[in-house]
Amino acid sequence: MVEKKAHIKTENLNLWFDNKHVLHNVNFPVYDKKVTALIGPSGCGKSTLLRSFNRMNCLIPTCQTKGKIFLNGKNIYENGQDLTQIRAQVGMVFQRPNPFPKSIYDNIAFGLKIQGKNKNFIKEKVVQSLKDAWLWDEVQDRLNASAFSLSGGQQQRLCIARALANQPDILLLDEPTSALDPQSTAKIEELCLSLKEKVTILIVTHNIAQAGRISDYTAFMYLGELIEFGKTEQVFTVPKNKKTEAYLEGVFG
Amino acid sequence: MKMKEKIFKIITYSSSIMTIIFLLGIITSIFAEGIPIFKEVNLKDFFSSPNWHPTCFPPDFGILSLIVGSFLVTLGALIIAVPLGIGVAIYISEIAPFKVKEILKPTVELLAGIPSVVYGLFGLIFVSPLITNLLGVPIGLNIFNAALILGIMIVPIISSMSEDALSSVPKSLREASYGLGANKWETTIKIVLPAAKSGIFSSIILGFGRAVGETMVVLMVAGGAAQIPDSLFDPVRPMPATIAAEMGETAIGTPHFHALYGIAIVLFIITFVSILLIEILRKGKSIK
Numbered sequence A: 001m002v003e004k005k006a007h008i009k010t011e012n013l014n015l016w017f018d019n020k021h022v023l024h025n026v027n028f029p030v031y032d033k034k035v036t037a038l039i040g041p042s043g044c045g046k047s048t049l050l051r052s053f054n055r056m057n058c059l060i061p062t063c064q065t066k067g068k069i070f071l072n073g074k075n076i077y078e079n080g081q082d083l084t085q086i087r088a089q090v091g092m093v094f095q096r097p098n099p100f101p102k103s104i105y106d107n108i109a110f111g112l113k114i115q116g117k118n119k120n121f122i123k124e125k126v127v128q129s130l131k132d133a134w135l136w137d138e139v140q141d142r143l144n145a146s147a148f149s150l151s152g153g154q155q156q157r158l159c160i161a162r163a164l165a166n167q168p169d170i171l172l173l174d175e176p177t178s179a180l181d182p183q184s185t186a187k188i189e190e191l192c193l194s195l196k197e198k199v200t201i202l203i204v205t206h207n208i209a210q211a212g213r214i215s216d217y218t219a220f221m222y223l224g225e226l227i228e229f230g231k232t233e234q235v236f237t238v239p240k241n242k243k244t245e246a247y248l249e250g251v252f253g
Numbered sequence B: 001m002k003m004k005e006k007i008f009k010i011i012t013y014s015s016s017i018m019t020i021i022f023l024l025g026i027i028t029s030i031f032a033e034g035i036p037i038f039k040e041v042n043l044k045d046f047f048s049s050p051n052w053h054p055t056c057f058p059p060d061f062g063i064l065s066l067i068v069g070s071f072l073v074t075l076g077a078l079i080i081a082v083p084l085g086i087g088v089a090i091y092i093s094e095i096a097p098f099k100v101k102e103i104l105k106p107t108v109e110l111l112a113g114i115p116s117v118v119y120g121l122f123g124l125i126f127v128s129p130l131i132t133n134l135l136g137v138p139i140g141l142n143i144f145n146a147a148l149i150l151g152i153m154i155v156p157i158i159s160s161m162s163e164d165a166l167s168s169v170p171k172s173l174r175e176a177s178y179g180l181g182a183n184k185w186e187t188t189i190k191i192v193l194p195a196a197k198s199g200i201f202s203s204i205i206l207g208f209g210r211a212v213g214e215t216m217v218v219l220m221v222a223g224g225a226a227q228i229p230d231s232l233f234d235p236v237r238p239m240p241a242t243i244a245a246e247m248g249e250t251a252i253g254t255p256h257f258h259a260l261y262g263i264a265i266v267l268f269i270i271t272f273v274s275i276l277l278i279e280i281l282r283k284g285k286s287i288k
Helices: A046-052 A083-089 A104-114 A119-132 A152-164 A182-195 A208-214 A232-237 A242-248 B002-034 B043-048 B064-095 B098-113 B116-135 B143-167 B171-179 B184-195 B197-213 B216-221 B239-247 B255-287
Strands: A008-017 A020-030 A035-039 A063-071 A090-093 A170-174 A200-204 A217-222 A225-231
Touching (some): A008 A046, A035 A208, A046 A170, A046 A200, A090 A152, A090 B171, A104 A119, A104 B184, A119 A152, A152 A170, A152 A182, A152 B171, A182 A208, A208 A232, A217 A232, A225 A242, A232 A242, B002 B255, B043 B064, B064 B143, B064 B197, B064 B216, B064 B239, B116 B216, B143 B216, B184 B197, B197 B255, B239 B255
Parallel strands (some): A090 A170, A170 A200
Antiparallel strands (some): A008 A063, A217 A225
16 A cells, blocks of 8 residues: 555544544544445444534534644645635535525536636536536537536536536535435546546445445544554455444444 | 313414414404595595695595605615625525624524614614704704614514525535635525525515504604605604604594504505415425
């Protein structure tokens, strides 16, 4: 594993909501241009961990974080970091598609507009992002239609395109297919595999098979601790930890 | 058990029927008593003549100056209340820390609980002399005073309903916006406000309806002169104030009596249309 580059990694990450210790000393690398899956039973802290990468947890007043997350060598939890800049560098896609009540075009242009990019640049980026998210062919002649006119799977790809428009270093996916039908799910999975050429992907999933299908690395979490991290084939075939093995066999979860 | 269920059903059903009967009763009575005025004066003169001299010989039943009075006072109230109400709503819903919110919300709602006659007194005793002293206008009871008091009065209507609309914008939209690097200000203005706009418009229309129909305040502080005003500091006689002031002195069945009911029809139609608009906005939202 030493030969791989990891521009993003956590160091002794601890997180509390009020007095509840949710993440315990989490250390792991997210390798560049790879898909890393976070798996584990409900409530194990995997979504919380994911939301630490763009400091989304900071929106919750009772949240306290200790430890470091490095993004391109810079600790994003250092004092005086520009949150909006961090969040523009990190794309996030949520469980349920959450397009803005705006047109398809404006949804994708939003992030670039607030960064004050010029019109032509935005136009180019919108088209590019839609193409990258495999949505261009379906929407190219109705960019001004409401984003709500799209199907659930299309909406989720729109949300991926929206995140890609900012040219993020890493894309965080929080159970992106849990609200979608099998066909749309398959499409998003294929999309992830094609996107990893351009962007590092960290995906939380409840679906063990999905993790097996699309990820290069897998991290297994249990009760707020990172139990096991490694190449997906290795974690799935010869897990080092008994708990990982039990979870993958469906003993709990 | 069967019996109980049946009785329960009958009670709730008859309550609903009863409210509809009340509504129909009110509509029928104002139309029955209002329509006869159009035997005395034609529809065009009723709406376009500024001369309201119901007790002269021959009497004049033109309500244009009353409509203009109502319109100006209501418009003024909205100019004051809309920015204030939406500002309060944004602060409570988006910005205020939890503790401040807990105090501010009931305080604003307390404003809605003050009886309108108390608002009227405040305008009469406090605002009126302030206007004459500060601005040097001869009469303190005028459009400005009435608009100011009415405006304060409808702030809680606009703010609490707008606040509901803002708070019900899903958290996921805010997170998506923050996730793309937007700050709080950008998220509020560009995402949350547009997403809540139908609720906010509804609150404005509701505030408008309340201001148009409010009687006690305009009776006490609008000045009561049935005229087309030249300035913001002229007294006017809005429609509800006219009805309240004159109905007691009018013999039942006289043209004057019917004319007051005619004004009531106009008020009813204005309120009816505004409630219809709110329903349309609500439907439009649920379709989306």
